[in-house]
Amino acid sequence: MKFDVLTLFPETFELVMKESIIGRAQEKGLVEVNAIDIRDYTKDKHRKVDDYPFGGGSGMVMMCQPVFDAFRAVTQGLDTKPRVIFMSPQGRVLTQKMAVELSKEEHLILLCGHYEGIDERIIEELVDEEISIGDYVLTGGELPAMVLIDCVSRLIPGVLSSEGSFSDESHFNGLLEYPQYTRPAEYEGRPVPEILLSGHHANIQKWRAEQSLERTRKKRPDLYEEYLKGK
Numbered sequence: 007m008k009f010d011v012l013t014l015f016p017e018t019f020e021l022v023m024k025e026s027i028i029g030r031a032q033e034k035g036l037v038e039v040n041a042i043d044i045r046d047y048t049k050d051k052h053r054k055v056d057d058y059p060f061g062g063g064s065g066m067v068m069m070c071q072p073v074f075d076a077f078r079a080v081t082q083g084l085d086t087k088p089r090v091i092f093m094s095p096q097g098r099v100l101t102q103k104m105a106v107e108l109s110k111e112e113h114l115i116l117l118c119g120h121y122e123g124i125d126e127r128i129i130e131e132l133v134d135e136e137i138s139i140g141d142y143v144l145t146g147g148e149l150p151a152m153v154l155i156d157c158v159s160r161l162i163p164g165v166l167s168s169e170g171s172f173s174d175e176s177h178f179n180g181l182l183e184y185p186q187y188t189r190p191a192e193y194e195g196r197p198v199p200e201i202l203l204s205g206h207h208a209n210i211q212k213w214r215a216e217q218s219l220e221r222t223r224k225k226r227p228d229l230y231e232e233y234l235k236g237k
C-alpha cells in the first residue's frame with residue numbers, strides 16, 4: 007500500500023511515519039508513505055501557496071496551481087488515477103468500516119488542507135472523497151492524514167505481528183473490548199478476576215463476551231443499539 011501525502015508540512019510526516027509499527031511496515035515494504043511538499047510546486051517567486059478568499063472573509067485559502075502541479079507530479083506515468091482523499095472537516099467521519107475498504111486500495115493520495123480551506127476547484131477536479139476524523143476543529147489535515155494512515159496500515163496483512171487479535175479487536179465486532187489484566191495476579195491488594203486464572207477457556211470466553219456487552223451498553227449505547235440491530 008502506497009500513501010502519497012500532499013502537505014505543507016512534510017517533515018511532520020517523516021518524524022511520525024518512520025517510528026513504530028508504520029516504520030517497521032515500511033521497512034518490510036508493506037507500506038510506503040511519501041510526503042510531498044506542496045510548496046515545492048509553487049511557481050510564485052515568494053513560494054506563495056495561499057491567498058485571500060474572493061468575496062472576502064477571514065483566513066487564507068490554498069491556491070490551485072501548487073496543488074494541481076504536485077498532484078500531476080505524483081500521478082504522472084501512472085496508468086490509473088489513484089483514489090484521492092481530501093482530509094476535511096466537512097468529510098464523512100472515518101470509521102473502521104471505511105478503513106477496511108481503504109485498506110484494499112493499492113495506492114492512495116491524501117491531500118492535507120491548511121488555513122481556512124482550499125480552492126473549491128481542487129475538490130471538484132482532483133478529489134474523490136473528503137474524510138474527517140471527527141466533529142472537532144483542528145489546525146490542519148496532517149494529523150487526520152496520519153490517523154487514517156495508521157488505522158488503514160494496521161489492517162494490511164503482515165503489518166501487525168499479532169494479526170490473530172483482530173477478531174477480538176474492539177470496534178471490529180462492533181462491541182467494546184473486555185477488560186485486560188496481566189501479572190501480578192494481585193497488585194497492592196487488588197486481585198485479577200478469578201475466572202481469568204481458572205484456565206477454563208470456554209468460561210473465560212463467555213465472561214469476556216458478557217463484559218464486552220455490558221461495557222458497550224454502559225459506555226457506548228449507540229454502538230450497543232447498532233449491535234442489537236445487527237444480531
Ligand SMILES: CCN(CC)Cc1ccc(CNC(=O)c2csc3nc[nH]c(=O)c23)cc1
Nearest residue numbers: 093094095138139142143144145146147150
Ligand atoms: C471556517 C470553518 N472551518 C471548518 C470547520 C474552517 C476550517 C477549520 C479547520 C481546518 C483544519 N482541519 C482540517 O483540515 C481537518 C481535516 S480532516 C479533519 N477532521 C476533523 N477536524 C478537522 O479540523 C479536520 C480546516 C478548515
